[in-house]
Structure formats: C-alpha cells, structure tokens
Amino acid sequence: MPSRNSSPSAKEINKLDFDDNRRPPPTTDESVSGGLLRDDESLLSDVVHGVIERDRQKMQRQVTKYLSFVSAILSCLCAGSITAYSLYGPLFQSRLHYTQGQVNAVSTAAELAMYLPVPIFGYLCDRFSPRPLSLFAGVLFALGYLLAALAYRHGSANEGGFPPAIMTVSFIGVGMGTSCMYLSAVTTCAKNFGRGKHKGLALAMPIAAFGLSGMWQSQVGSQLLYEKSGEKSGEVDVYRYFIFLAILLFVVGLIGAFTLNVVNEDELIDEAVSELERSGLLEDSPFFHRSVIHDSSNGYGTVESSHIISRSAESEDADANPATRKSSSGSEDARRKTWLLNNETRIFLLDHTMWLLAAGFFAVTGPGEAFINNLGTIINTLYPPPSTSPPSSNSPATHVSIVALTSTLARLLTGTLSDLLAPVAPSRLILEHPSKRFTCSRLVFLLGGTLLFSFGQLLLASGLVQTHPLVFPLVSALVGLGYGAVFSLTPIIVSVVWGVQSFGTNWGIVAIVPGAGAAVWGAIYAAVYDSAVGSAGEGGAERLCYGVGCYALTFWGMAAFSWIAMALWVMAWRGWRKRGIAV
Numbered sequence: 001m002p003s004r005n006s007s008p009s010a011k012e013i014n015k016l017d018f019d020d021n022r023r024p025p026p027t028t029d030e031s032v033s034g035g036l037l038r039d040d041e042s043l044l045s046d047v048v049h050g051v052i053e054r055d056r057q058k059m060q061r062q063v064t065k066y067l068s069f070v071s072a073i074l075s076c077l078c079a080g081s082i083t084a085y086s087l088y089g090p091l092f093q094s095r096l097h098y099t100q101g102q103v104n105a106v107s108t109a110a111e112l113a114m115y116l117p118v119p120i121f122g123y124l125c126d127r128f129s130p131r132p133l134s135l136f137a138g139v140l141f142a143l144g145y146l147l148a149a150l151a152y153r154h155g156s157a158n159e160g161g162f163p164p165a166i167m168t169v170s171f172i173g174v175g176m177g178t179s180c181m182y183l184s185a186v187t188t189c190a191k192n193f194g195r196g197k198h199k200g201l202a203l204a205m206p207i208a209a210f211g212l213s214g215m216w217q218s219q220v221g222s223q224l225l226y227e228k229s230g231e232k233s234g235e236v237d238v239y240r241y242f243i244f245l246a247i248l249l250f251v252v253g254l255i256g257a258f259t260l261n262v263v264n265e266d267e268l269i270d271e272a273v274s275e276l277e278r279s280g281l282l283e284d285s286p287f288f289h290r291s292v293i294h295d296s297s298n299g300y301g302t303v304e305s306s307h308i309i310s311r312s313a314e315s316e317d318a319d320a321n322p323a324t325r326k327s328s329s330g331s332e333d334a335r336r337k338t339w340l341l342n343n344e345t346r347i348f349l350l351d352h353t354m355w356l357l358a359a360g361f362f363a364v365t366g367p368g369e370a371f372i373n374n375l376g377t378i379i380n381t382l383y384p385p386p387s388t389s390p391p392s393s394n395s396p397a398t399h400v401s402i403v404a405l406t407s408t409l410a411r412l413l414t415g416t417l418s419d420l421l422a423p424v425a426p427s428r429l430i431l432e433h434p435s436k437r438f439t440c441s442r443l444v445f446l447l448g449g450t451l452l453f454s455f456g457q458l459l460l461a462s463g464l465v466q467t468h469p470l471v472f473p474l475v476s477a478l479v480g481l482g483y484g485a486v487f488s489l490t491p492i493i494v495s496v497v498w499g500v501q502s503f504g505t506n507w508g509i510v511a512i513v514p515g516a517g518a519a520v521w522g523a524i525y526a527a528v529y530d531s532a533v534g535s536a537g538e539g540g541a542e543r544l545c546y547g548v549g550c551y552a553l554t555f556w557g558m559a560a561f562s563w564i565a566m567a568l569w570v571m572a573w574r575g576w577r578k579r580g581i582a583v
Helices: 028-094 100-115 118-127 130-153 164-193 199-223 238-259 265-279 305-310 312-320 322-349 352-373 375-380 396-421 426-431 442-461 469-498 503-510 513-536 552-578
Strands: none
Touching: 028 100, 028 130, 028 164, 028 199, 028 238, 028 352, 028 375, 028 396, 100 164, 100 352, 100 513, 118 130, 118 164, 118 322, 118 503, 130 164, 130 238, 164 199, 164 238, 164 469, 164 503, 199 238, 199 396, 199 469, 322 469, 322 503, 352 375, 352 442, 352 469, 352 503, 352 513, 352 552, 375 396, 396 442, 396 469, 442 469, 442 552, 469 503, 513 552
16 A cells, blocks of 8 residues: 555645744844843842842841840839948838848949859850840849848838848849849840941940949939838838839840840851951961851951861862751851950950959949948938938939939040040051041040049048038049949940950959959948947947048048049050050
C-alpha cells in the first residue's frame, strides 16, 4: 500500500510554517536594547526600594532611640526616692523610738544595697539589656515600700510593732531597686548617645532627673500626703507616702521594661574591636586570632588561609541551611560581644588612674550621702527646747528641695558646658580642622564643684549655722552644687576615658564607693551624735541632741576628705594627659 507522503497531492508541512501568524523573532539589536531596558528598570526599582527601606529603618531607630531617652528620664525622675529619706527619718525617732544609730542603720543598709550590687547590675545591663533590669527594679521597689509601710503602721517594737530589723530589710529592697532603675536608664543613654557631640548633656539629663526625684517626691509627701489630724498634724503621713511610692515605682519599672532599648549595639562592638586592633592590644589575644571577631564584610582584622580551609565544609553547610547560618552568626556575635566586654573590663581594672578617680569619688560622695540622709536631725539640733519646731523655711522638706534643685542645676550646667568647652583629643585634631576656641577640661569643673562642696562642710563645722540658722539654706545649696557636679562629671569622665561599650560594668564598679562612703560617714555621724547625747544627758526617750557638738567633728573630717579627693583627681588628670586623652 503506497504511503500518503508519496501522493503528489500531499502537502509537505515544515515546522517553521506551523503558525503562519507567528511573530517574527526580534533582531539582535532589538533583543539587546529591550533586555537592557528591563535590567535598568529592575535596578532602579531595587535602588528606590533600598533607599526607602533604609530611610524607614533609620527613622525607626531614631524613634526608638528618643523614646528610650524619654523613658530613661522618666525612670530617673522617679528612681531617687531614697534621697527624701530625711523627710521621714526623724519620725522614725519620734514615732518608732529608734535611736540615731538605728535610723542611720536603715539608711546605711539602703545605701549599701544601692551601691554594692551595681557592678553586677551593670554587667547584666551590658551583657543582656536594660529592660529586664527595669522590671526587676519595679518589683523590688513595690516589695520594699509595702513592707516599710506595714512596719511603720504597726508602731514601735516596744508597743508590739515590728523590730527595726524589718524596716532595715525593707530598705534593702528600696536600695537595690534604686540602683537597678538608675543604672538601666543611664546605661541606655550612654550607649545610645555616647558617640555623639552631646554625650555630656545626654548623660547629665537623666542624672539631673534623678536628683530632682527626691525634691518633687518630698513635696508630694509634705504638701499632699500629710497627716490631717492629731497633735502633730502637718507631718508627712509615712504609711500613705510609702504606698504611693510602691505603686508609682512599680508602674515606672514596668514602662521601662518595654521602652528602654539600646540602638545599633552591634556598631558599638565593631568600633570597639577596631579601636583595640589599632591600639595593638589584640596582638596576644588567641580569640582575636581565631577570627571570631572578624567580619570580612566590614573589614575587621585578617583571617589566615588555614583557618578558611578548615572551615570551608562548615561554611558550605551553613550556606545550604539559612537557619543554621543565622544561628551560627548569632552565636559568634554573642561570643564576640562577651569577649570584648571582658577585655574592656580587664583594661579598666588594671588602669591605676581608675583607682585614683574612684578613691576621690569615695572621699566626696560618702560625706554628701551622709549629709543628705541626716538633714532632718541636723536641722533639729538648731532648735533646742523650749524653741518651737523649725520654721517652714528651714524644714527638712525645704532643704531636700534645695539640695535637689542645686544638684540638678550643677548636673545640667556641667554636662552642657563640658560638651561645649571640653578639649578635643590630639588624634581627632588631625582629622578635623584645628580650632582656636576656648577649652576647659572637665576636671576643672570637677575640682571647682568639690571646692564648693567643702565650703558647705566648713560652714557647718565652724558653728556659724548654730548661731544663725537662716544660713543653713546656703549650706544645702553649696553641698547640692558640689554633689551634683561630682555625680554628673564622674560617669561622663568614665565614658570619655574608657568608652561606652562596657559603660554599665565600668560605671558600676566606680559607683560602689558612695555606698561604702555613706556607711563610713553615716557611722561616724551617728557615733558623734550619740556621744553628744550621752555626755549632755539630754534627749530623754527620744535621744535627741542639740548644739554644735552634735556634728562639728564630723564635718571637719568631711571637709578634709574633700581636699584629699581634689589631690587624687589632679594625679589622675596628669596620667590622662600623658596618654593624650582629652578629658
């Protein structure tokens, strides 16, 4: 049978003629131009999308940074409730019949709990985040003030109430809460703004807010939460005041747990590693040579070829599994951060100038804390019987406010002026245009503030205030100015000399010393005070002392220690200048 293809009438079909209406293929020129146009459009779209995403992330970081700053100010504005201790401290004597030593034991326990754990809290801040610390602070405050309220309401131990030890335990919680809330706020500001031009002001503002907290809280206690009945009406209602503080500080701690965030912390770590590499301090570090701190995309360090070969298989496996790659990267970042912070802390502890700075800080802040805690009893010595109680212009609440206001003013002024007038490091002058502007070291402000502080101690020691009680506001103002300047400038100096990467840990180590100073000078003040009571045979059941003999010896010693602090800081300053550190 013949095939169909052999038929002359059969039409041969070519595959190219399958579709007569098929569009002819484009020429080479048309194909190239169309492909380039599509590539250009895709590239432009990617660029625009990248710019938008980058701006969005930048805006988000800025919002987070300034929201954290506002939250830090709020935390510090409430955290310093312990500075109002002199508002109700005298009532522990008159209502609960505590001795001056027992009153000082409560405040000293709070001071020690506030300062001694600071390195641990700073360590946790640096390694993890300020947010958990803020929540912990709120819980400590709530438990501490609630227990203190119950202890006060049950009255004196002689009347079946709680013993003084219970009040001491409650204020240990208050002291630890103060430390946690203050450190979480200040560390957040230091890390978010420590590399900018206004790091002094960024640190001074939360520190100043901390000083203001005692002022406004003491005014709330004396003007709103006061006793409205009884023979001693007008005094602060301590029970309601403690309940108010417990609720307020728990809420503030809860807010900080959600809003205190450190922005771009990875950049801080990378910059610190680069600085250490340039300084040559990493030459003997096996961790550095294992290249865990190396990030080739950012250009940090070098990686040996043998190390690359040994890890080639691991890299291929990680590339094949994105989840594994992300987990590995996060693990290395955590190890790098831990290594860097440990190395920074070691450098800090081995620096002898740090110990000079801390010793001077001890010599000034201890007397300052003791003065603030005992304001109430000092004022009472000025008005012996049959004199009436101190007038409102010389009341403890008034002087707490004076110390708080002058301290706040000093913190803001020193923080701002140190930003404007502080000298620039020689290494930065090479990169920047030299300036002939007037400069003034932060140490000048620190020494000047300490000198004012010592003048306040001298006025008390001389007995002038005993004969002229209306001079006492000047004493409070001088102490507040000096105390505020020292407490503002010391953490700024720590951040300038040793950086902000381990600021929480470093500042925590230095911040131990005010607790020890408060314990020493509180004990000295109590011993001198109780000794004067015993020698005069006065005070009765309340064991109250009157006259310059109650405190003169204590404040002569405080003034002398202030001058010793100035000498120590001058020695540290000389060491920094030799290293080319502009402080």
